[in-house]
Amino acid sequence: MSTLLDIRDLSVQVGETPILKSLNLQIGAGEVHAVMGPNGSGKSTLAQVLSGREDYTVTAGAVTLDGQDLLALEPEERAIAGLFLGFQYPVEVPGVSNMNLLKAAVAARAKARGEEELTAVELMGRVRKAADALKIPVEMLKRGVNEGFSGGEKKRNEILQMLVLEPRLAILDETDSGLDIDAIRVVAEGVNSLRAPERSVLLITHFQRLLDHITPDRIHILVDGQIQASGGPELARELEAEGYARFQPQGHS
Amino acid sequence: MTASMVMDNPRAQALNARAARERWPYTRVPDWLQRSAAADDMPRAPQWNAPAGWQAFDAPLTDTAETDPRVQALHAAPGEWNAGETTLEIPPDTQGTLVLWRHGDGVIDHALTLSLGAGAQLHVVRIATLEAAATVFEDIRVDVAEGAQLHWHDYNLHQGLSHVDLRIALNGTRAESHVDSLSLLDGRSRAVLQADITHAAPHAVSRLTVRNALAERARRSMRGMVRVNRAGQHTDSAQICRSLLLSPQAGADMRPELEIFADQVQCAHGATCGELDTTALHYLRSRGLDLATARRLLLDSFAMPLLDTLPASVRDAVRPLAETALARLGDHLEAQV
Numbered sequence: 237m238s239t240l241l242d243i244r245d246l247s248v249q250v251g252e253t254p255i256l257k258s259l260n261l262q263i264g265a266g267e268v269h270a271v272m273g274p275n276g277s278g279k280s281t282l283a284q285v286l287s288g289r290e291d292y293t294v295t296a297g298a299v300t301l302d303g304q305d306l307l308a309l310e311p312e313e314r315a316i317a318g319l320f321l322g323f324q325y326p327v328e329v330p331g332v333s334n335m336n337l338l339k340a341a342v343a344a345r346a347k348a349r350g351e352e353e354l355t356a357v358e359l360m361g362r363v364r365k366a367a368d369a370l371k372i373p374v375e376m377l378k379r380g381v382n383e384g385f386s387g388g389e390k391k392r393n394e395i396l397q398m399l400v401l402e403p404r405l406a407i408l409d410e411t412d413s414g415l416d417i418d419a420i421r422v423v424a425e426g427v428n429s430l431r432a433p434e435r436s437v438l439l440i441t442h443f444q445r446l447l448d449h450i451t452p453d454r455i456h457i458l459v460d461g462q463i464q465a466s467g468g469p470e471l472a473r474e475l476e477a478e479g480y481a482r483f484q485p486q487g488h489s
Numbered sequence: 490m491t492a493s494m495v496m497d498n499p500r501a502q503a504l505n506a507r508a509a510r511e512r513w514p515y516t517r518v519p520d521w522l523q524r525s526a527a528a529d530d531m532p533r534a535p536q537w538n539a540p541a542g543w544q545a546f547d548a549p550l551t552d553t554a555e556t557d558p559r560v561q562a563l564h565a566a567p568g569e570w571n572a573g574e575t576t577l578e579i580p581p582d583t584q585g586t587l588v589l590w591r592h593g594d595g596v597i598d599h600a601l602t603l604s605l606g607a608g609a610q611l612h613v614v615r616i617a618t619l620e621a622a623a624t625v626f627e628d629i630r631v632d633v634a635e636g637a638q639l640h641w642h643d644y645n646l647h648q649g650l651s652h653v654d655l656r657i658a659l660n661g662t663r664a665e666s667h668v669d670s671l672s673l674l675d676g677r678s679r680a681v682l683q684a685d686i687t688h689a690a691p692h693a694v695s696r697l698t699v700r701n702a703l704a705e706r707a708r709r710s711m712r713g714m715v716r717v718n719r720a721g722q723h724t725d726s727a728q729i730c731r732s733l734l735l736s737p738q739a740g741a742d743m744r745p746e747l748e749i750f751a752d753q754v755q756c757a758h759g760a761t762c763g764e765l766d767t768t769a770l771h772y773l774r775s776r777g778l779d780l781a782t783a784r785r786l787l788l789d790s791f792a793m794p795l796l797d798t799l800p801a802s803v804r805d806a807v808r809p810l811a812e813t814a815l816a817r818l819g820d821h822l823e824a825q826v
Contacts, residue, residue: 287775290767315777327772331793332786337776340786344777380790397776 240265240436241286241405246297248278248285255281257461258297263405263436263454268427270439270447272472273458274480279440280324282458283409287321288314301405315341316348318404322394322411329381334393337381338363338400345401359400366399370426387414395426406430407438412446424449444472457483535646535813537618539590540806547577550585550609558586558614558803565595567622574600581606581634586800587613591627591651594620600628605637607661612640612800615653616807621676623649635661635690642799643670644807645680645709646814652681659686659693659721666695671795673814674707674739675821682711688721688751697728700795702788703739704821710742715756717749724751730760733791735822765822785819 241263248256255278263269273279285292288311299306346353370392382390398406455471456463464483539560546561565571633639657666672680686695701709713728732741745758765787773783
């Protein structure tokens, strides 16, 4: 199986504070990986850095997506290369409808890839299908992006965008936090429906409960900016029982 | 400047007349106003023509059905001084839309007095599309009687200087005043709003919503004074100012103020000032939108709420103007990088 995302010795700092310390992570095409870790371990930093957020400084290391140097690309170029980040805190953009954002995002991809643009009918069909699957009323899509949406609605809207944009690699940053059990199930079904041999998913989460519905191929424990342990799905259950204490690096516990 | 130069220069004459009357002694007259012609390198203001079929401004409002807007277009050619005044009475229980369009490259000095009868509903849309050497002074007074509603929509999409004194008296019970002001400015343009809203009767409502997106050396000054008289019990009032500074040289000076002499009132006021939200920009870019498109969407998002409140008959005419101005602001951001 070919490697889709390859992170080698990635070190990142915010200001003068090192957050990620020589982190290594490989995700094969078609795989679902989960990164778990306590607060402040660097999980969200990892997601933001991969998406190209400017406030983080990469001090060492390399990241490739399908062989392409990800760190050399602008955020929008990463998106067009097939990366999608589901935000932990999706942003409200009042006055710009969800539909218009999707239209602009799909058009940008078509333009960059030299493909023909989707017709309005084709796009609407794709959006309606995703909205139905996620139980999002189509009327909501006429409203401003995330405008007045509840926390759960915002997270479902992220998954909707993901389904419409069909990324090669979807990174979901704590998409499960703030969701009730039913919403988690709906979100998980959305993610599972995207699973395909050429597509990969990176789930970033605190808790095991999302993993009850999406079975990952690999779980990584991120503590203090490094992957301290990796394993199969059983690792999540161990964590739930024992906490992160035993994964603390030497000299910390 | 010698006396004869002043006599020859209508702009200087107008400014001196103003200073003598002390209507606004605080406006610093920019140097470029003294120049006799517009600089060639100033970007042009968006042009606009009232749609065909819109009626003469002082045609009477007689029925309660929404009719075509009435347009007052004031124009001053370079070197020209267009001064005058208009008084309009809006009969009780009528409704209508007035459009005040200010354009040109000279001096406009105009007074407008409006009186809304009980139960009248009036939308006033002020559009300023001025050229770089234009100067506009407006002295506007509105009396609002019982149950009447004034909806004031103000669009500064211009170069040059615009100074508006807007005095609104809510004289009757449940009178309402809703003022929306959107300024999309660049170059060395300057827009001043002196809003003075008096609650002189109980249960009156006032809203003052100001949004400014300012590029290059543009400046926007606003003083919003809400006065609640002793009679103004159960006043419901809010002033909200938001400014986007798109260049380090742009400036916003927002002063929402309150003067309250009644004890049962609800009055809110606030002002914020900042740049485009970097998190929101990143969010849009992470969806594949390039930086220019993402900025443009955020600018639209900032401005559009103040167009949505327009009556439908005017919205389609004003929106393209705002879009032109927004596109220009977007271009300035592009050029900065």
